[in-house]
Amino acid sequence: MRLLVTGGAGFIGSNFVHQTVRERPDVEVTVIDALTYAGDRTSLAPVADRVTLVEGDITDGELVDRLVGESDLVVHFAAESHNDNSLSNPWPFVQTNLIGTYTLLEAVRKHGVRYHHISTDEVYGDLELDDPAKFTAETPYNPSSPYSSTKAGSDLLVRAWARSFGIQATISNCSNNYGPYQHIEKFIPRQITNLVDGVKPRLYGKGENVRDWIHVEDHNSAVWAIIDQGRSGETYLIGADGEKNNLEVVQTLLEIFGFDKDDFDHVKDRPGHDMRYAIDSSKLRTELGWEPRYTDFRSGLEATVEWYKANEAWWRPAKAATEAKYAAAGH
Numbered sequence: 001m002r003l004l005v006t007g008g009a010g011f012i013g014s015n016f017v018h019q020t021v022r023e024r025p026d027v028e029v030t031v032i033d034a035l036t037y038a039g040d041r042t043s044l045a046p047v048a049d050r051v052t053l054v055e056g057d058i059t060d061g062e063l064v065d066r067l068v069g070e071s072d073l074v075v076h077f078a079a080e081s082h083n084d085n086s087l088s089n090p091w092p093f094v095q096t097n098l099i100g101t102y103t104l105l106e107a108v109r110k111h112g113v114r115y116h117h118i119s120t121d122e123v124y125g126d127l128e129l130d131d132p133a134k135f136t137a138e139t140p141y142n143p144s145s146p147y148s149s150t151k152a153g154s155d156l157l158v159r160a161w162a163r164s165f166g167i168q169a170t171i172s173n174c175s176n177n178y179g180p181y182q183h184i185e186k187f188i189p190r191q192i193t194n195l196v197d198g199v200k201p202r203l204y205g206k207g208e209n210v211r212d213w214i215h216v217e218d219h220n221s222a223v224w225a226i227i228d229q230g231r232s233g234e235t236y237l238i239g240a241d242g243e244k245n246n247l248e249v250v251q252t253l254l255e256i257f258g259f260d261k262d263d264f265d266h267v268k269d270r271p272g273h274d275m276r277y278a279i280d281s282s283k284l285r286t287e288l289g290w291e292p293r294y295t296d297f298r299s300g301l302e303a304t305v306e307w308y309k310a311n312e313a314w315w316r317p318a319k320a321a322t323e324a325k326y327a328a329a330g331h
C-alpha cells in the first residue's frame with residue numbers, strides 16, 4: 001500500500017509514521033509537510049530510510065495532485081493546530097485547515113483515493129464542568145476559536161465531498177494528545193521543559209479547565225482501526241477516558257519531578273477558553289473493537305517526561321524560539 005501522510009513531521013503525524021513503519025512493513029510511506037515552525041524533519045530521522053519526505057504545502061494544488069495520484073490512501077494530519085496562535089493571527093488557520101483540506105479533497109476525488117481526515121473534539125465547543133454529558137458523533141458543532149472553527153469547516157468539507165461526490169472518506173475527532181515529539185508551545189511539553197529548566201509551571205486561571213487526555217500512540221492505533229475497518233462516510237470519536245483538569249496535570253508533573261505539588265504560578269486566563277472536553281468513544285470501541293493501551297495517565301506522563309529528558313537536542317531550539325516569541329509579545 002502507498003500511503004501519503006500530510007503533516008507527518010508534526011507531533012501526531014510523526015508518531016503515526018513511526019508506528020506505521022514499525023507495525024506495517026508492507027506500507028510505503030510518503031510525507032508531505034511544509035515544515036512550518038511546528039514541523040521538524042528530525043522527528044522522522046529514526047525512520048528516514050523507510051520514508052520519503054516531500055517538503056511542500058498542502059495548498060499547492062499541482063504538488064498535491066501528483067502525490068495523491070501516486071497513493072492508495074491519504075491520512076490528513078497537516079493543520080495549524082495551536083489555539084493561542086489562532087487568536088493572534090487566524091489567517092494561516094483559514095489557509096491550511098480550510099484551503100489545504102479543500103485542495104486534498106479535490107485530488108482525492110479526481111484520483112479515487114481512500115481518505116482519512118484527522119480532526120479534533122474542539123469542533124463541538126465545550127461542556128460545563130458539572131455536565132455529565134460527553135461528546136458523541138451526533139453532538140452539534142459549536143466551535144469557539146479560529147482553530148476549532150477552521151477544523152469544523154474542514155470536517156464539513158469532507159462530509160460534503162463524501163455525500164456529493166462519493167469519495168471514500170472517514171473522519172476521526174480526537175481529544176487532547178500527549179507523548180513524544182509534541183511542540184513545546186503545547187501545555188504538557190511546555191510544563192515539562194520548564195520543569196527541566198527549573199522554571200515554575202504556570203496555569204491559566206484556576207486550572208479548572210478539563211481536557212480528556214489520550215496518549216498519541218492510542219490515537220494512532222485508533223486511526224489504523226478506522227482505516228482498516230471503519231465504514232466510509234462515518235465519523236468516529238477517539239478518546240481514552242482520560243479527563244483531568246489542568247491543575248491535576250501540573251500537580252502530577254510536579255510530583256513526577258519530585259517537587260512540591262503546590263509550587264506553581266497562576267496567569268490570566270485566555271479569552272474564550274473552553275471549560276471541559278469529554279469524549280464518548282463507545283462507537284469506536286463497540287463497532288471496531290479498539291481499546292487504548294495507556295489507561296494509566298500518570299505512567300503515560302512519566303514515560304513522556306523521560307522522553308523529553310532524553311531528547312533535549314530535539315526540543316531545545318524550539319524552546320528558545322518559542323520563549324523569545326512569548327517574551328517579545330509580553331507573555
Ligand SMILES: NC(=O)c1ccc[n+]([C@@H]2O[C@H](COP(=O)([O-])OP(=O)(O)OC[C@H]3O[C@@H](n4cnc5c(N)ncnc54)[C@H](O)[C@@H]3O)[C@@H](O)[C@H]2O)c1
Nearest residue numbers: 007009010011012034035036038039057058078079176177
Ligand atoms: N494535538 C492534539 O492534541 C490534537 C488532538 C486532536 C486532533 N488533533 C489534530 O491532529 C492533527 C495534527 O496535530 P498536531 O498536534 O500533530 O499538530 P502539529 O502542529 O504538531 O503538526 C502539524 C504539522 O502540519 C504541518 N503543516 C502545517 N501547515 C501545513 C501546510 N500548509 N502544508 C503542509 N504541512 C503543513 C506542520 O509543518 C506540522 O508538521 C491536526 O489536524 C489537529 O487538528 C490534534
